Amino acid sequence: MTPISTTAGNDAIAPKRIAAYFGSPVVDGKIDPVWEKVPAYQAPHRSGDTRVSATFRVLWDDRALYVLAEVKDGHLSVQSGTPYMQDSLEIFLDEDNNKSQEYGVDDLQFRVNVENVQTVDKGDASRFYTAVSKTEDGYIVEARVALRKRPVNGTVMGLELQINDAVGEERVGTLNLFDSTGMAWNDTGLFGEVLLSGKKFNEQSGINPYDLLILIREAQSMDFTLYKNPEVVKNAIPDVTAEDLLGGQEVTQEWIDERYAALKAAIESLEMTEEAANEKYFRAMPTDYLADSDRPGTIETLWYEADNTEGGKDRKKLHVYLPYGYDASDKSVRYNVLYLMHGGGENEDLLFGGPGENRALKRIIDNMIARGDIEPLIVVTPSFYGGKNDVALFHEELIGTILPLVETKYNTYAKSAAPADLKASRAHRAFGGFSMGSVTTWHLFAKGGLDYFKYYIPLSGDSWALGDRSGGLKPEETAAFLARVVRESGYKAQDFYIFSATGKQDIAYPNLKPQIEAMKKHDDVFRYSSKPEKGNFYFMEAEDGSHTWYWQNQYLYNILPDLFKG
Secondary structure, eight states: OOOSBOSSOOOOOOTTEEEEEEOOOOOSSSOOGGGGGSOBEEOOEEEETOOOEEEEEEEEOSSEEEEEEEEEOSOOOOOSSSGGGSSEEEEEEETTOOOOSSOOTTEEEEEEETTOOEEEEESOGGGEEEEEEEETTEEEEEEEEEOSSOOOTTOEEEEEEEEEEEETTEEEEEEESSOSSSOGGGOGGGOEEEEEEOOOTTOOOOOOOHHHHHHHHHHHTSOGGGBSOTHHHHTTSOSOOHHIIIIISOOOHHHHHHHHHHHHHHHHTOOBOTTGGGSOOOOOOOGGGGSOOSSOOEEEEEEEEEEOTTSSEEEEEEEEEEOTTOOTTOTTOOBEEEEEEOOTTOOTHHHHOSTTOOOHHHHHHHHHHHTTSSOOEEEEEOOSSSTTOOTTTHHHHIIIIIHHHHHHHTTBSOSSSSHHHHHHTGGGEEEEEETHHHHHHHHHHHTTGGGTOSEEEEESOOOOTTSTTHHHHSHHHHHHHHHHHHHHHTOOGGGOEEEEEEETTSTTHHHHHHHHHHHHTOTTTOOBOSSTTTOSEEEEEETTOOSSHHHHHHHHHHHGGGTTOO
16 A cells, blocks of 8 residues: 655555554644654545545554544534444554454554544543544544554554444445455454554654543543542542643643542542442453463353254254363362353354354453452353244243253253253353343243343343333333233242343443333332342443443453352
8 A cells, every 4th residue: 555645755565554653743633744744545445335535644652553534524424323333433453463353452443433422342442532623524533542562663563444434324334444344343354554663763752641631531521429539539630621731731741640640549549429339330341351361261062953943953053161170070069150142143153262262252251260250150152043043932942952951061050951950050050141142131031031040141132022122112111021020930039130231332222221220110129239249130331332242241341250149
C-alpha cells in the first residue's frame, strides 16, 4: 500500500503495511501541523453500498499510538442502538503482532462514533481517548490508544482501521484499510501492519494529560449517592478542563501525574452505602487472565445421539473442560458442573474449540482456578442446534440425554444417571448462556430445570416464555410467569440462584433490563442482592458492554466466584 500524499518521503512499504512517524499530536479533533509530515493512506476495501471515502494517518510516541481519520460522508447517523451500525471509526490493534486468530492480552477493538461516544468490543477502555469534529462534508476523528509496552524505532504492530457507514438505523457498508473480508473483528490474522519509525536520537514525547482526563471523566460520571464518603473524590477532581490540559494552560507532567495519583487513591478509598452494596457491580477483568496458564485444563469431546422432530436421531457432539489435575481414577474428588450455551448462529465449538485448543474462555477459567478465584470445576458446552433444533425444547435433550452422559462419565456429585440421583445433586450444577443461549437458560428455568439445576446464568438475553422478546415487550407478564413457575414448583427462594448480566451498549439491554426490574417486584421468590448469602438474584450492567463474547467472558469472570456457594 502506498501513501496517497506525504511530505515526508515515500518509504518502501509492503502491500499490507503502512508507516507511522514519531510525534505527539494534541488530541482535540483538530489537525495539528505534526500530522502534515505523516503519510496519508486511503481505505481501499469497500463493502456494501457505501459511498463514503476516508484517509488515515498514524503517529506514535513513547506511550501511545495516534490515529487521524478524515471521513467524507454527507449523511451522518447514530440512530441505531447497535454501535457498529452508527457512523464511526473502529481501531483494531495487535500490539505484539503475533497474528493469533483469537484476541489475546495484547489485542483490542475500539470504536468511536461521530458524536464522540466510545464503545469497546475488546480491550481496556481506559486506554482509549478520542476527539471528533464535524466538517462540511463529513467528520474528523483523532484517537489515542495507550500502549502496554514502550515502543522503539522498527517496532511492527498489527493494525486494522475501519469506517462504518450508517444511513438511518442501518449500516450500509464499511471501508477498511487492509481487511477485505469484514472479519477482522474475529481474526487478528486479517490485520495489516504499522511500522513505527522516524524517532530521532533523544527526541522526547509530548506531555500526557490523557490518562488524567480519562480518570476525571470516570470520576465525574460516578453516582455519588452510592457512597458514604463521596467528598474524598469530589475534592480530588482537579479544577481544570480538557482545554486547559490540552494546551490552554501551562502544566507540567509532574503536576499531571500528582493529580492522577491523588484522584486514583481517592476513588479507591470510596465506601459504598449498605443499600448500594446490594447491587452487583461490573469489574473489568485484568488482561493477564487472557495469558496462558502454567496449570492448563484439558478439553475432551463427547458424541451422542439426540431425538429429532422427525422421529429419528441426530448425531451431535459437545465439549468438556476438565480442570488441571483432574484424575478420572480418583473417585474421592467430585466436581461441580457448569453447562454453558453459545448464541444464535454459533455452535458448540465456539467457546473452547476442541481438544488441544486454548481459546480465551479456557485461559480465563485456567487462570481463575490457578489463582484460587474459583474451585476447580467441569464446564460443558453443548448446542441447541440439531436434535429438535429449538431453544424452547432443548431442555428435553439436556435433561434426558446430556446430563446422564456427562455426569456418569466424569467425577461429579451425581451417584447415577437415575433422575432421582440427578435431582439430588442439583446444588452442584449450573446452566448459563449468551443471547439465544440466555433464552435457552430462561426456558430451562421455566420447564422443569429447577429439579436439576440450582444456578442459572442468563447473559444478554431475555425470557421468551410468552413470545419472542417477551422480557422487553411484556416484562410484567413475563416476570409474573417466572415467579409463578417457582411458586408452583415447591422450591423456595433459598433453593435457586439467578445471576444475570448484559451491557448498556448491548442489543439485548432494552429487553433484559425491563424484565429484571419487573422480577424484583416478586421478592418472595426473587430476592435481589449481590451477596448469595443474602439473596438469590442479581443483575450486572457493563457501561460499555456490547453483544460479543469478549463481554460475556468478562461477565463470567465476575459471576463464576458466586457459583456453588448458596
